[in-house]
Amino acid sequence: MTLLDSWTLAEHSFGGVTHPTYRKGTGPGVIVIHEIPGMTPAVIAFGEEVVAAGYTVVMPSLFGTPCRATSGKSVAGAVGQVCVSNEFTKLATGVTTPVAGWLRSLARELHDDLGGPGVGALGMCFTGGFALAMMVDTSVVAPVLAQPSAPFAVSPKRSRDLNLSPSDLRVVKERAAAGCQVLGLRFKKDVAVGKRFETLTRELGDAFIRVEFEGREHSTLTEQRQQEGVDRVLAFFDEKLHTHAR
Numbered sequence: 001m002t003l004l005d006s007w008t009l010a011e012h013s014f015g016g017v018t019h020p021t022y023r024k025g026t027g028p029g030v031i032v033i034h035e036i037p038g039m040t041p042a043v044i045a046f047g048e049e050v051v052a053a054g055y056t057v058v059m060p061s062l063f064g065t066p067c068r069a070t071s072g073k074s075v076a077g078a079v080g081q082v083c084v085s086n087e088f089t090k091l092a093t094g095v096t097t098p099v100a101g102w103l104r105s106l107a108r109e110l111h112d113d114l115g116g117p118g119v120g121a122l123g124m125c126f127t128g129g130f131a132l133a134m135m136v137d138t139s140v141v142a143p144v145l146a147q148p149s150a151p152f153a154v155s156p157k158r159s160r161d162l163n164l165s166p167s168d169l170r171v172v173k174e175r176a177a178a179g180c181q182v183l184g185l186r187f188k189k190d191v192a193v194g195k196r197f198e199t200l201t202r203e204l205g206d207a208f209i210r211v212e213f214e215g216r217e218h219s220t221l222t223e224q225r226q227q228e229g230v231d232r233v234l235a236f237f238d239e240k241l242h243t244h245a246r
Contacts (some may be wrong), residue, residue, distance in 0.1 A: 003044045012060065014105035017087065021106070022059045022066070025051035028119065028241035029110040030142075031058050031134075035125030035219060037071075037078035038064015042222035043167050045123070046230070053234050054242065058110055062087075062099065062127070071225060082126065091151050093161040096168045100133035104140075111139040112208070116131070120237045124221065125192070126150050129163040132182065136171045142240035145184045145200075146220050149192040159194020160233070162203070169203065173214055176207035182238045183209045185229045189216040209236075 007022040022039075034043045039061050050057045063085070066079040081089050087099040103121070111119050118141030121131040128148030135143045150151055153159035162169060176182065182204060186193045200208045211232050217224035230235065 003041055004039075004066055007059075012102070012106050013107065014102045017099075017102050019102070020061045022047075022061070022065075023056065024048075025054075025056045027054040027056055028116050028237075029114045030120035030122065030237060030241070031060070031107055031110065033060060033062070033103070033121070033123040033127040033130055033163045034064070035127060035146075035222065036064070036082070037074040038068060039066040040064075040070050040074075040222070041067065042070070042219070042225070046221050046225075049230065050234070050237070053237070055237065056110070056114060058106065060103070060106060067108060067162055070222075088126075089151055089163060091154070091158060092163060093151060094156055095163070096133050096165045097130060097150065097163055098132060100136070100168075101132055103134050104137040107134055107137055107139045117241060120241055122142065122146060122233065123148065125219065128193075129196075132162060133164060133168060135175055135182070136182065138175075141180060142237055143180075143182050144236065145182065146229075146233075147186045147190055147193050148184070148196050149194075153192055153196075154195035155184050156195070160196065160199045162196060162199055171207065173203055176204040179207075181207050181209055181236075181240075183233065184215075185211045185213065185220040185226075185232070187213050187215045187217045187220065187224070189214075191216070191219050192218060 120142035122144040
């Protein structure tokens with residue numbers, strides 16, 4: 001028995017890249033993208049909460065080992081995978097992570113399957129900004145950025161970067177100006193997030209909703225779970241996906 005036994009395992013392919021996906025639930029679609037080191041028990045538990053709130057959740061497994069608990073060894077292994085993969089940008093600024101195309105394709109497929117106003121997308125940690133990149137596709141109507149941490153904030157310039165190309169940032173700003181809001185969560189002193197929330201506020205204005213917690217911790221929805229953060233995410237999905245579908 002594993003934590004994923006009740007989920008339906010499938011695969012999604014796009015651009016010559018294939019990753020496994022896990023699906024469960026009914027209702028509007030939400031894509032939950034795991035953090036480093038992978039689809040941990042805490043990430044799966046969060047996915048179960050979204051399912052219980054009335055959504056069809058799809059969790060892609062992009063790196064790491066599903067169901068493996070967070071440890072120094074699992075983190076090191078996932079970082080190693082990420083660093084050698086050309087699907088992810090780690091240090092480059094002003095570029096969109098290549099895996100964004102695959103994730104947008106997954107969002108379109110889920111939306112085509114379920115209909116409705118669109119789908120939600122939530123990224124965490126290293127994948128936090130991926131939900132912003134997915135917003136370039138109009139199928140994504142409820143993007144959530146939980147402690148976005150790429151590119152790695154090893155310099156002031158990188159700590160401000162949104163992991164988007166200028167053309168993708170332009171589309172994101174246009175969609176935000178047209179009413180597509182973006183929800184962001186972080187601990188105020190999380191060095192991994194750097195100055196990205198300030199960049200998001202400057203670029204998106206009132207369309208960027210900031211949810212911030214005191215302290216230096218990191219994983220707002222999982223390892224250092226904040227109930228207020230979980231509640232705000234579910235309320236955001238309800239407003240954008242359930243309410244707009246009625």
